[in-house]
Amino acid sequence: MVPYIQTILAVQESHLTDELAANINTAFETKLSIFHSPLPETRNTAGVAFVINKALLNAEKITFEEIIPGRAILAKIRWHGNTTIKILNIYAPNDTANNEAFWEKLRDLTSRKPEWKPDVLLGDFNVVEDSLDRLPCHPDNASAVAALGELKSHLNLIDGWRRTHPDKREYSHTQSSNTSQSRIDRIYISNDLLAPASDWKIDPPLIETDHWLVSANITTPEAPEIGRGRWQIPTYLLENEDVMSELNVLGKKTLYNIEANKYRRTDTTNPQTIYAKFKTDLVRTCRTHAKIIHPTITNKIAKLKEKLIKETTTNY
Known part of the structure; x- marks a missing residue:
């Protein structure tokens, strides 16, 4: 133990x-x-x-x-x-x-x-x-x-x-x-x-x-409260072909827009604003897929744990 x-x-x-x-x-x-x-x-x-x-x-x-x-x-x-x-x-x-x-x-x-x-x-x-x-x-x-x-x-x-x-x-x-x-x-x-x-x-x-x-x-009662921190892309999304395909298209579109606007920069359209939009769209895409995939993974884990407990108690 x-x-x-x-x-x-x-x-x-x-x-x-x-x-x-x-x-x-x-x-x-x-x-x-x-x-x-x-x-x-x-x-x-x-x-x-x-x-x-x-x-x-x-x-x-x-x-x-x-x-x-x-x-x-x-x-x-x-x-x-x-x-x-x-x-x-x-x-x-x-x-x-x-x-x-x-x-x-x-x-x-x-x-x-x-x-x-x-x-x-x-x-x-x-x-x-x-x-x-x-x-x-x-x-x-x-x-x-x-x-x-x-x-x-x-x-x-x-x-x-x-x-x-x-x-x-x-x-x-x-x-x-x-x-x-x-x-x-x-x-x-x-x-x-x-x-x-x-x-x-x-x-x-x-x-x-x-x-x-x-x-x-176990955390000390005197420790300062720590929030959830910044959101991160779950690793299981990076192994999902559909998600990676969408992100690939999004990335190529961003690179094209940056190149196309290289010589006609404005306050609203420039590499910085295009890249900022790319990050916003990337997070939105990942969050959307996570809401669909995460419950499926959680339910699968719960069923496997339930099955494991049942198998260990079959003799009784």
């Missing part, structure tokens, strides 16, 4: 050694930076890691702390202005007793060290709070769920995806042995960050894995 927050990926079951992590950091030193925490005395189990996109974030201004080796690491990130955001990446034990003890230990640690309290808690929880998050539906161990609930209350965090989709059923993990499914991969967030957060998603990854991608776009 690899949830991400903007330019940050949080990885669980990373199975990284210090040597392998160093090799990756060296090979991609201009593009990304990895901080990882392996489970002591093991190589092929557990482990958590953060992957930082150095093209979009200054990795040198991020500090990391191992809270529980191989199970929980904390990233403190300089955010907007002088504010920081703290993200706790966890990989909870699968065993019920150890799972319960894990939440209790995190609560104890964050009580003794308030500076470790995160704004965002994410990862593979290996437990769900509601039977709605399992297929077939069934409740998880009450003691483990209660321990997680106490930690959430202590940290003042809420399940952002469930709050955004209160009645929706989607799953992030498929059990290979019996094809049962669950939403054990989640992102918890503080109340202050919930309002400006958006794009809560569970999507299939580009690589073959039994976990899907859980993601959200």
Whole structure:
């Protein structure tokens, strides 16, 4: 499972050694930076890691702390202005007793060290709070769920995806042995960050894995409001033969008019006004086609997602 927050990926079951992590950091030193925490005395189990996109974030201004080796690491990130955001990446034990003890230990640690309290808690929880998050539906161990609930209350965090989709059923993990499914991969967030957060998603990854991608776009409440920006031609229009044919004709007509009026320039007819009209006509043409093509693409994507969900639940 690899949830991400903007330019940050949080990885669980990373199975990284210090040597392998160093090799990756060296090979991609201009593009990304990895901080990882392996489970002591093991190589092929557990482990958590953060992957930082150095093209979009200054990795040198991020500090990391191992809270529980191989199970929980904390990233403190300089955010907007002088504010920081703290993200706790966890990989909870699968065993019920150890799972319960894990939440209790995190609560104890964050009580003794308030500076470790995160704004965002994410990862593979290996437990769900509601039977709605399992297929077939069934409740998880009450003691483990209660321990997680106490930690959430202590940290003042809420399940952002469930709050955004209160009645929706989607799953992030498929059990290979019996094809049962669950939403054990989640992102918890503080109340202050919930309002400006958006794009809560569970999507299939580009690589073959039994976990899907859980993601959200989280913005600081103190950030200035940013509008939609300038309109851009959708890339799918540039691959449409009808659209490109019309734009080609429009471009040739513009070049002809510029050449024809080269020596009889007026205030209303000159290369600048002709080119300005070309841009206006080009945008109008693209917008007209986009209104026709975009709904078709959106409906196709929605049907494919619906088909995918149905196929993953056919056994039930």
